[in-house]
Amino acid sequence: MLFFREWGKKAVPKPIRRLIGLLGLLTIVSMVTFGAMNFLGDPLFNILGPVAADVDNPESLKAIEEAKAQYHLDKSLPERWARWAWDFVRGDFGVQFSSSGQPPVSDLIKERLPRTLELMAVAQIIAVSLAIPWSVLAASRANRRTDKISTITAFAFVSIPSFAMAVILFYFFSVQWDLLPDTYTATDPFWGISHDHRLIQLILPGFTLGIGSAAAYQRLLRTDLITTLQQDFILMAKSKGVSKRRVLYSHALRPSLFSMITLLAINIGFMIGGSLVVEQFFRIPGIGSAVVEATLREDFPVVLAIVMIVSAGFMVFNYLADYLYTLIDPRVRNEDTSKPRKITSMGM
């Protein structure tokens, strides 16, 4: 046993092992979700409606038998999961459970995923654009009043939940000052600067989603910047007469970005599932709102498909982040660690 394990370790390189581990994890996630939905809900009911219980009526019975055959509901749970999994990996996400008209799940995903992706992109761009100047400012005035204020502000932003942030921003920018549009229309063109363009419509939701990330990035970046600024080569540049601004942005910034970029990668992974509330509030038809609607409707194929996509995305980006981190890892081991770095995530 041990021999095989050792042999396996040598024969299969680490990244591949990780990948297999991830796939295994995805499989388990799908099993748990599939099981939960089938135990806690009743697929027949969700497909057929009240007809499912109307067993005295011959027409209803016919419909029930048809549904059972079509969805393999008479087979055992593991077998149904296996069927689903086999279809899934071949790209067939199944059809939605709905009592009239069953469009394929992949259509829904195709429509909705881009919406979430564009929201995430806008959110991260806003987050990074905010974080960089903010942390540069704080780092350059480290421990003085500006810095302390900015730290408290960052802290405050991180403490505000996304739904509350959504309401606040919406209230000020849409309701009171009418600066930004209050609805998102998926059929509007993207590029443009009027209220009828999605780019502008995504500013509020993007800001809501991004401000928390911005605060977190700012924190990391500021710390790293302060450390970098103490390095010799910075002193050298300053003594050569390079302007403070150039020193900050051209010399100090780039080496300090690693932690932030790692966090960025992880955040993107998070956001795919974490944009739920923002999508619901701003009525953006992305996969976040799709999964909420589907769960309430007990539309299992949709929920399963989205859970898989979100988990997979999550894992991919974390894999990426780890890879990025290992680039700097060897150097970390040699360094003296001084400050604790935290995080805690409950997957929210």
Place this chain on the structure above:
Amino acid sequence: MHRSKLFKLLIAFLALTMFATACGGSDDDSSSSSDSSSASETTESSSESSASEAAEEAEEAPAEEEEAEAPIVQDQEESVLEPVFGGTLRWGLEAEVDGINPTASALSAPGLTMMNAVFDTLAAYDVDGNTVPHLAESFTASADCKTWSMKLRDGITFHDGTPLNTEAVSVNFLAQFGDPLVGLAVRPYYSADEPITIVDDLNMNYNLTDANCNWPSALTGQLGAMASPTWIAAAQDDPTLDQQPVGTGPFIFESRVQDQVTRFVKNASWWGGDVYLDAVEFYPVTDGDIRTSLLLEGELDAQATTNVESIASLAENDSITQVLDDTGDESFLMLNSAKAPFDDIRARQAITHATPRDNYNTLINLDVTRKADQMFTPESPYYNPDVVQLSDRPDLAGPLVNAYCADNPSNCAGGKIDIEYQYSGPSVVGERIADLLSEGWADFFNVTVQVLPQDAHIQEAALGVYNSIGWRQFGAVDPGIDRVWLMCRAIGGISLNWPRYCDEDRDALILQADAATSTEEKIPLYQELSQKINEDYLYVFYHHTLWSLALRDGVENVCGAKTLEGATLRCQVNGRSFFQSTFLTD
């Protein structure tokens, strides 16, 4: 009758005061003022027995007549402008619809709205409330009103080229007949062996189980919408086609993006005449506030809503015209008489007395809608002024609850009856209503609130799994149609008689009214029906639902739909209107 200037003034006045009120202002006003004043007067002058109370109510009645509640009805005036061809009408819907198949889907308001664009019904209501032939050419009753002959118009085809003939109609009928859910509204009323008889290509007979001299009204809604038999057959094999309907209507289905937009384009060869719009697009926007703001911003051209806050805020906007109607359905709390505790009339009566209807109308409906005691509105000939629902009377509820709990301790806890209240959500308004009701019932009932998505909500009602549920029904222009919700034969494994209450005498009244040929004959019958419903305590009526079609400036002639013979059709029925006559001036 419905277009008096007085009513327009009333609406304008309502509108003006409404916004002032919303700003925490002083004025409040409603056409139901007479109700609240008489109610408060009655509670102030306390009396022990309900008999003397009833007498007092009767004494109030003459005073009420002076301040009779006016119906909130307002049509868009027929346009004097020249119709303009072209343009796309963007219509906001309350909810997305899974499929528009009249033979397979149980359609609610949004579904019925879209249905009107792509299908035509065999019959329709004219402005006076009479049933007139629309897609069909004529209806003739046999002497005993049990057999009806229908003659179709020659030369009409469906959008896919299939001809509209009696063969096509029979495919539609049999599909509905056989559908497990839709069939419940069909099977009990037609002869089991031969519900229809085909005479020739354009003539056929319907064979009813009971005499019904007003029968064609049954064909003014979903049951009368004719779909292409070719499409029906294809949709039975592939249910995704439910979302791509094929009818005879003024618009043809073009495309659909779920939860975004469904688009229909002009049917240039529509049998009914000119169609002015190039296309109609339906946008499901579930949030009423957002839908209203889209309308105000010009992103939508029209929407239908029952949300009183929206209606009030739209009323004070000059660029919006609203087509109002509250003579249709009623909103109420429905009780399941087949399950404890509401199988006992004392529990049903108690909850009726404990229901805070006044608060409901003030808080949820901003005192705009008219309170309802029965399914008829005061200006209807069938209205029974003696039928009064004693809500907001917690003093009357106490003894009943005590009596019930003494006999049924297992259904009670702490001297209060255990009940479940169910509504469809998630919805902020739904939750407010649930809170409001729970608060009003708190002294007498232990309330568990259950929120279900729309589908499950209807399922549970149909299967009789619920205790008490928020619902909306009745108010058909021809009250005979509401028989499907009331008769004993509608009860089964799935029941359209949602409270599952069977009263043979009640059925007899309904059938008698069906067989009657004049309004005079029907009046006493329907009045007695209202009396029975009131005394059976199955529905706790809240208000007469106020429907509003809100139209942006430039949307003209929405109420101008006519039959081929020139009769003007009734503009809206529970939020559903026609699209063939509409044109845009911008």
Place this chain on the structure above:
Amino acid sequence: MNEEQEINADEVTNDSQASEEETNISDSAQLEVSEFADKKTLGFGFWLATFWLVLISFLAVFSPILPFKDADKNYIAYEQKENPLTGKVQERPVQPPYAPSGEHWLGTDQDARDILSRTVEGARISLAVGALTALFGMIVGGTLGMIAGYFKGILDKIVGAIFLVVLSFPGLILAILIVALLDRSLLTISVTLGILGVAPIGRLARAQTLSFSEREFVMAAETLGAKKSRILIKELLPNVLIPMSTLAMLVIAVAIVGEGTLAFLGLSVQNSATWGKLILTGSGLSTLESSPWVAFVPMGFLFLTVASFNYLSDRIRDYFDVRDIFVTRD
């Protein structure tokens, strides 16, 4: 130019496995305050936060006997107004929401319910959810983590696998799934959120246990022949408890936010005025326009409470110089 980069990383406790695992950084509730705050005093902010939490807990626990108005009652005001239809002056209701006044200190919502009372009621439920969640997380997560850290070997691997699976789940979606399919009771929601908290707490407990178990006092106890369970309970638990408590405070904060998120999706504790539900009720477009206090009052309470928990957790950790990692799975 050979630029040396100094990255501040965490001191990973003696744990060979941990170095292979990835640390996950996310929108954290914590902040590095050690830079400008003296580690050895707790600071003004600490006492402010404590004061707020004590206040809100007091209000929450004792609200039934405190003279607050009934949280569910509809306090519709009436006044003498002219009925425009008849011209008579009579008692007509005034349309809510009512602005803050002497009668209602923080105003009312659209159904004329007193906001102060409802917010205090919301505190009861939100804090209850937070406490139950943290309790569940600590008991289950802590136990699992300590077992894994102390016994190591196969138990460690099993527990690690469990944590991994829980962490890989998109948390919010899982919460929605369970709550939507089961019921919306306080217990269900707390346990669901607690499940999501098991892994971070468990990981921490495990790491702490691993580190402590190598220390002399534990080895001494072992040599003396003490039973394993005794060692776990008497030696390790007290030491693991402090870092776990700081994490627990964070968990409470996250749970309150989580409950608010669920409420916003319509899935919170049924029939009760949680903060999330109060905020949701007040965030309709028209309500925000005319009466913003309906949403902003509960939001203010929520923010203060969450920020206080976050801050406290941070300061205590700095004060006790807790070195720890909240390792979460990618």
